[in-house]
Amino acid sequence: MESSASRGIPPRKGPVALALRYYGRELARLRRLTAPAMLLPALGNIGINYIAPLVIAKLVARIAGGSAALTLGAALPYVLGFAGVLLLSEAAWRGGLHCLNRLDALGIERLYVIGMDELFAKDAAFFHDNFAGSLTKRVLSFASRFEEFVDALAFSVVGRFVPLLFGSVVLWFYEPLLVVALLVMIAVTGVCVLPLIRRRQALVGRREEAIARVSGHVSDSLMNMDTVRAFAAEEREAVEHRSRVARSRELTLRSWDYGNLRIDTVVAPMSVLTNALGLLLAVTIAGTGHGVEAVVVAFTYYSSATRIMFEFNWIGRRSKRIARPPGRRVKRRGAARPTVDSFFRMGRLSCSQPPHKVWVMGC
């Protein structure tokens, strides 16, 4: 950890860790909601992605094994079992979401209050050193991103990895090699992708700065529209807006492209390879007696489990979007700096200096 921190990991690590501590405290405080909110969606996923296909695999094996056509009476237990499993899974999902909604709402409420209380306790100098607009944004996103964090935990982490555990146990009974191959391929993909996700983080940071520069300038122009009019500076403001927007478009595309053309071009072939490997293993077992059942189970389990590979990317993206708590480690940054005083400076200087130079000062 020490060495990675010194090797240029984004400086938001401290604030992010702090936000995570606040979020963790809310999860602990609301633990009666946290437990079912995390586990019930996972249970629902187990039913839908792993138990229901198992019923189908058994039914298919029964049809393939029987010499005569299956009667409706003999098939009915399978169909009813299938419907029952799905219905229970949906009930688990509804119950889980019910708790998750309460967890999100109560956590957000508390974090809104904590955030403002912290700010009210600050001294006057703090407010002179920080822009009200950026503090507002930080209070709001510190609280509202709790929802994003908890949902990612419930859906992408617990809701994916607990079912994977269940699926591994079932697969083990068919062929231990199926489990080994699946877990090794997932782990290898994770290891390959992790450094790429980190590298993209730098691109995302630059993108977010560029977007903040756009919104800062928009807010600034609109708030000082009288002054803009007084100096007949509409055209200059519009040009500046266009150049900031173009820069933000460029950096946005760069970060999106990195995800699609760099990270997912690793994940996608690995996921295809894993699925094909699973099928190949299942076919070899099929020769040894389990027959069609193993093929259906391997196909459905592998295609559910390999979806985790694409989540790596997503989890990495989300966990970094956590807002820092308001009132901590707040410092002026070029990107977040509004241009209102730069604008006044421009107004005063525009007679003697060419406007583009002044804008450079303003940025």
Place this chain on the structure above:
Amino acid sequence: MESSASRGIPPRKGPVALALRYYGRELARLRRLTAPAMLLPALGNIGINYIAPLVIAKLVARIAGGSAALTLGAALPYVLGFAGVLLLSEAAWRGGLHCLNRLDALGIERLYVIGMDELFAKDAAFFHDNFAGSLTKRVLSFASRFEEFVDALAFSVVGRFVPLLFGSVVLWFYEPLLVVALLVMIAVTGVCVLPLIRRRQALVGRREEAIARVSGHVSDSLMNMDTVRAFAAEEREAVEHRSRVARSRELTLRSWDYGNLRIDTVVAPMSVLTNALGLLLAVTIAGTGHGVEAVVVAFTYYSSATRIMFEFNWIGRRSKRIARPPGRRVKRRGAARPTVDSFFRMGRLSCSQPPHKVWVMGC
């Protein structure tokens, strides 16, 4: 349409239609990107959700039909075909996302510029009648929600319904009744859910107003912190903040609960019923000759296709979140009104009147 418009449909319909016209114009302008951005993800979904399972179904039928165990050589074409289909599908996804990223970025850039140009063209009175903060938010969300709109179109509409069409054609060859049952159940669910989605819209609108009241007050307190200090009003501000946050939590839960406990309790059983019905039909065909193949196809196709039912809810949610264009139909609303002047009023009145009354005036 006439009668539904008069029966309390939210008044945002006009602005939403206007925003959609702007968005549609961007899609037409960038049509060389729009076409592949919409169709390639749909093609990818066809491969992953409909062609790959078909290969598996054929393989299973081959194993079930053969008297001896399948040799690896005989199975290899299936495994390679399966891997090839998945790989091509992933390539289609990457290509589609590449175009979609460009469509999103260029569309957003243009809409940012259009939004600001419209505002620069307004007269001074417009800026005195509107709050700069709310105009800023509107310019930014008008542009950035283009991404949400286009992504929903690509992933949830075109990316789901085009593959459904493909799946229906394949199912038709197995048994036309499978297609009829699937489409009828999807249509019935859509019709049942539509009025519920509309009713929830009112709840969402009230929730968003409550959240705007929270952020308005936060921004207001922070921006006027000197005045808050001068009147030693921190505690009063904190109490007001808490009550606004509690109200927003209450309304947020109400709208979330409507989605989970009211809408999805209709969708989920319908989806389970459809899946069970598909399986039952497949079993009856299995008696007539297609055997295990039909069961595997029906199971995988139905479970892919019924996911559309849950998207109804999602599409409805997204399409209503489209921002109105800045500078159009903008009027003062109680919810968006900042409390800065109410705060000064409070400062002046607090000696003679109880604070809670003053707060009522301020809201």
